[in-house]
Amino acid sequence: MxxxxxxxxxxxxxxxxxxxxxxxxxxxxxxxxxxxxxxxxxxxxxxxxxxxxxxxxxPLYEPPSGEIESALFALQAALGAGVLAYYFGLRKGRRQGEAHSAATATATATDGTTPAGTTAGSSAAATVAPAGDE
Incomplete structure (x- = not known):
């Protein structure tokens, strides 16, 4: 273990x-x-x-029983936990994306190619045909 x-x-x-x-x-x-x-x-x-x-x-609203009050409190806690989890997940995803971009930029600078196989000087937009020219 x-x-x-x-x-x-x-x-x-x-x-x-x-x-x-x-x-x-x-x-x-x-x-x-x-x-x-x-x-x-x-x-x-x-x-x-x-x-x-x-x-x-x-109080603005007085629940009719203690069970309903507990359920509303649990719902409030779950929503708060969901918001916090979304925020921290978003931050982690952005950090991972930045790290991936930095690693890609480093790889591009060292070998002169991008992960898609194009050279560093070429543009990805130049390889795609315009929408109206078929």
């Missing part, structure tokens, strides 16, 4: 442990809703400290 495979396996085990250990250890059993988000925890703390607190804003 290579070093990278060992590191990846170890990281996967750590992530799995972080997901499973809170459930196995019973963290949050004393609460009505043990694994609520930070927003709900903050709201509970604020109402305990200052019961007559008035929020500055109200």
């Amino acid at each position: 290579s070093r990278n495979a060992k590191i990846n396996t170890l990281l996967l085990l750590v992530v799995a442990a972080l997901a499973v250990l809170p459930l196995l250890l019973g963290l949050g059993d004393h609460k009505e809703e043990p694994f609520t988000g930070a927003d709900a925890e903050a709201e509970t703390a604020i109402t305990e400290l200052e019961p007559d607190y008035e929020p500055w804003f109200s």
Whole structure:
């Protein structure tokens, strides 16, 4: 097993442990809703400290259930991950394209031919017949 495979396996085990250990250890059993988000925890703390607190804003849309709220959050996370993956993939593709262009230019400069087999001084457009002259 290579070093990278060992590191990846170890990281996967750590992530799995972080997901499973809170459930196995019973963290949050004393609460009505043990694994609520930070927003709900903050709201509970604020109402305990200052019961007559008035929020500055109200939500534009209040989902009818917690399941729908979780689904919308998952959809938002998936869209964000998709945008980030597209951006990083685009950057990598551009970098690979630039590296390929640089390698092609270097090969052209050293042997005097392009990958298509034409000489460096000839133009690819000159080898193609104009569209109207058949």
